[in-house]
Amino acid sequence: MLVAADVLGAPCWLSLVARDLAAAQRFYGSVLGWTFRPGGFGRAFSVAERHGVPVAGIGAVAGELAVPVAWTAYFAVGDADQAVAGVRERGGTVGVGPVSYPPRGRAALVADREGATFGIWEGGVLSEWSVGEGKAPAWLELHTRNAFDAAVFYGEVLEWDTDGGSCCEVSYEDDQVVLRRAGEPVARLNSGPVEEAAWKPQLRPRWLVHFKVPDLEAATALAVENGGHTVPEPEWGGGRHRQVTLRDPEGALFTLDESPDAV
Template sequence: MARDRQAAERFYGAVLGWTFRTGGFGRAFSVAEQDGVPVAGIGAMAGALAVPVAWTVYFSVDDADVTVARIRERGGTVGVGPVSYPPRGRAALATDPEGAGFGIWEGRVLSEWSVGDGEAPTWLELHTKNAFDAAVFYGEVLEWAAEEGSGCCDVSYEEDQVVLRREGRPVARLNSGPVEAAAARPQMRPRWLVHFKVPDLKAAQAAVVENGGGIVPDAAPWGEGKLRVTVSDPDGGLFTLDQSPSAST
């Protein structure tokens, strides 16, 4: 969710080396690609929807109306939608019981999207007060592990983390950690973190600052010692840079 699509493209192109092409939703939207593979979407809708600039995680669902009903039944809040985007599909924006925002999407999904560990350019992490409670909420709302072998997602519990896998590959991790409700430190609120992998973490950090973004301190206290840093774009949108595992050290 950006305010100015072209400004966002300039920033993320400079920091992450992305190229952009027009998506199927009009001039306000674009698809970011890395080496020809879709990585993320940018939509200049933050102003129109009166929401902060932010990266939003979207989960694919079979029926947006059914999923919205489940969200409300289980203590979440639906802020927008479902909204139709003919002929592509329908979307809604919601928050879980702890206040972490996410989206749902009913419709066609690009087969080239790749999220998770290993060589995928992006992975997801939920910062929440209680990862196990969050796993119950999202599991029921999104039908994770609904049917064995159905192609849905499998949930496992590893140490203090809940790990979400699709076809055996980790795509998201849910972490318990200290949270704050105060808006003064949005990085400490319950939220979905979007991680983008880069070949040179120091160079990417420098590019963030050079292009009007900032480094966010104390964003993920459980990540101490790991090769990652949380940053913000010029409009305050938070995201995390990770050293790519394929890069030489």
């Protein structure tokens, strides 16, 4: 367990808010080969692991919190109250929190100016968890109206690329904003056609979670066999691997990427 100071500003966890924990475990276990252990927040929560390494959390709390079934990326902050205030000051919204989870930390669920939801976490994080390109099992991509405007918003809220203690650096590559931690890409921000989102929900501004698989066709077939379904591929730039976007049986959107690093 690391204190948040070691990862300030960076993605620090992935969480699926579901309705049925057992059903979510069956689906993602079948498609991605995950195993599960209790999550420490009660019987409604579990931690997904791949080869014994934590990948994500699942909490069957969508009904309790009155929030949609969805994947959420959390970012580490030094002060949850300050981060929430920063979101509001810059035109974002706060959905839940900050909520205390003693003795681990405090969390909030918020949205940026375009409505893309993300989480903030103040507290310790798992040192063996990782996200990004390379060997990590997942990576993150923000789909938004204007990636450069979004980078300003997140940079101010999460203190990216500043002297305020953030571990993250921002660069601009091929019309994308790339977020790096210790030189390694951990997330990308892309501009895209959000004006079509009214009739194409998959194009709404969002943080999309990508899970890496060694065989895209096989993983997609397993997802469909287990109650998921594919959705039209969003017209966003930046794809470096073959990928398929799907919804799980409860409707949570995610993407499978074929990657030579997946095991």
